[in-house]
Amino acid sequence: MKRLNTEWGELESLVLTDMSDVFISNLTIQRQHFPNDDDQTGAAKALMRLQDTYQLDTNTISTGELPGSSSAASLRSALTVDDCYDLGKVAYLEADYYHTELWMAQALKQLEQEETAGTVDAVTILDYLSYSVYQQGELERALEFTKRLLELDATHQRANGNLKYFEYQLAKQKKVEGREEREEAEWKQSRETRGRPDDYLPERRKYEQLCRGEGIRMTPRRQSRLFCRYHDNDRHPRYVIGPVKQEDEWDRPRIVRYHNIVSDKEMEKVKELAKPRLRRATISNPVTGVLETAHYRISKSAWLGAYEHPVVDQINQRIEDITGLDVTTAEDLQVANYGVGGQYEPHFDFGRKDEPDAFEELGTGNRIATWLLYMSDVQAGGATVFTDVRAAVWPKKGTAVFWYNLYPSGEGDYRTRHAACPVLVGNKWVSNKWIHERGQEFRRRCGLQETD
Missing domain, CATH: 2.60.120.620 (q2cbj1_9rhob like domain)
Structure with missing residues (x-):
């Protein structure tokens, strides 16, 4: 889906500068049968739906080692760093911070394993990770990801602002509550806020x-x-x-x-x-x-x-x-x-x-x-x-x-x-x-x- 929707557009712009009218016409005709942005987003949501329904971790999906699939099929269906990042981005745009964290963490893991990335870097991934865990109520982890980001890019404006904000919030939390009470409150909040968000289907x-x-x-x-x-x-x-x-x-x-x-x-x-x-x-x-x-x-x-x-x-x-x-x-x-x-x-x-x-x-x-x-x-x-x-x-x-x-x-x-x-x-x-x-x-x- 992604290849035909996004990457084909890049190829199209390349050939439009130096090709015959016949080729350009044929290219345009074929393009109407390709997936669009809605199809690509739908495919991303389908993968997350499978992940939840069959309790698959991101690594299982990323490597393509699904139950019932052959090893050859697994190799063909493996996801790149950019693919994992795109899945996280779709979740982020839906305000689904649970899946944002899962897929951004998978993208970062593959990047740290020296897998080549095309358009995304560790700084961008860490930016999404820190925000998604913050939205789930985990201030300390959000602060940790922000510090890792600043080690790579000390001039990152948003991360510098977030660093001060997260430190202030943690200090405020420690001041108001005793250590044991704070840990109990964080554990309770973690149980309540982390995990998949509730949706329209009660069953x-x-x-x-x-x-x-x-x-x-x-x-x-x-x-x-x-x-x-x-x-x-x-x-x-x-x-x-x-x-x-x-x-x-x-x-x-x-x-x-x-x-x-x-x-x-x-x-x-x-x-x-x-x-x-x-x-x-x-x-x-x-x-x-x-x-x-x-x-x-x-x-x-x-x-x-x-x-x-x-x-x-x-x-x-x-x-x-x-x-x-x-x-x-x-x-x-x-x-x-x-x-x-x-x-x-x-x-x-x-x-x-x-x-x-x-x-x-x-x-x-x-x-x-x-x-x-x-x-x-x-x-x-x-x-x-x-x-x-x-x-x-x-x-x-x-x-x-x-x-x-x-x-x-x-x-x-x-x-x-x-x-x-x-x-x-x-x-x-x-x-x-x-x-x-x-x-x-x-x-x-x-x-x-x-x-x-």
């Missing part, structure tokens, strides 16, 4: 924990009640002789996985149809109802209708035969691709009571059920997690998971709140089929009690 830590495969709530006794079986959907004509393999993934809410549900040839055809149409995925604004991009959904998606190719029609028919639900009122097949850092934070598939117009334009009712087909394996990351019940389902190529979003009464099942974890290594392909209420009246009947 952030639970979500990230599940993505790492931790904190899953399934006792051995409950686990013993989950089974694998051959499923023919009450002796459906297509599956009496060749039933499908069904596995229980979770009990409450019931989530099942179907194995070997599509062939490699079918999946490749779906990808081939979707690739030319892939666009940044959008969400429906709950207030305005307008489709818009969001930082919490990072993927590309495309929609395929049953009429477009026999393979899409066959997959739709297979979903109907296996689930027993009518797919004529379902949405088109959505194909989604998640690259490294791609994710979809916790959300509901169904429209809640505070979103009465969520699917009104479709005229087919709410989303009664979700069918999620995995069309690739993922080397690391990329799980589907259910944050309310602490469940996790891992991608496996050729399998599909299925669950109901609504109770038989039509009320939403809030236990189905789920998320697509960030992809750490690899490339994740999935396709969704959202099945709606209309047409299911005699296929999934209401219960006799309103509370069913």
Whole structure:
């Protein structure tokens, strides 16, 4: 991202002075397809998102030695001093001083290991480091970094001013408090202010924990009640002789996985149809109802209708035969691709009571059920997690998971709140089929009690 956005611009300015009009024209045409500043910043944020979710230290990311990656891939994806500095700079501009400190410290470490830097020096890095640790309430460390900076550049105006300010603040602190009280206060402040800043997602830590495969709530006794079986959907004509393999993934809410549900040839055809149409995925604004991009959904998606190719029609028919639900009122097949850092934070598939117009334009009712087909394996990351019940389902190529979003009464099942974890290594392909209420009246009947 950085190479095509920043460094290409430098190359462009070099050749513009001494090249033919044809070359310049071609250069300009190609430039419009390259990443821009927003893309570069987004890539930096994605790396920090992976760092937090999978509890990776900066050195692991910088050397490219990620779980599931080969040694050759690690060498190709190693970060330079300038790359680490740029990551810290992105965090700084977002007032995220926790990540600013981490990445500036990594840049300084690599610089001290005599790694060559292109545009950044130790003085600049130390300037950011001292300010970021000061913002996190660590006066003594801020003073230490400032002194190191002044050893390299005694005339640095801002550092000289900061030196006096930090010394004054420390002296004031010592004067007001006794030594033991001050240490206790600093320790308490350090615990409260250091670390990642809180954000808009209250279940952030639970979500990230599940993505790492931790904190899953399934006792051995409950686990013993989950089974694998051959499923023919009450002796459906297509599956009496060749039933499908069904596995229980979770009990409450019931989530099942179907194995070997599509062939490699079918999946490749779906990808081939979707690739030319892939666009940044959008969400429906709950207030305005307008489709818009969001930082919490990072993927590309495309929609395929049953009429477009026999393979899409066959997959739709297979979903109907296996689930027993009518797919004529379902949405088109959505194909989604998640690259490294791609994710979809916790959300509901169904429209809640505070979103009465969520699917009104479709005229087919709410989303009664979700069918999620995995069309690739993922080397690391990329799980589907259910944050309310602490469940996790891992991608496996050729399998599909299925669950109901609504109770038989039509009320939403809030236990189905789920998320697509960030992809750490690899490339994740999935396709969704959202099945709606209309047409299911005699296929999934209401219960006799309103509370069913």
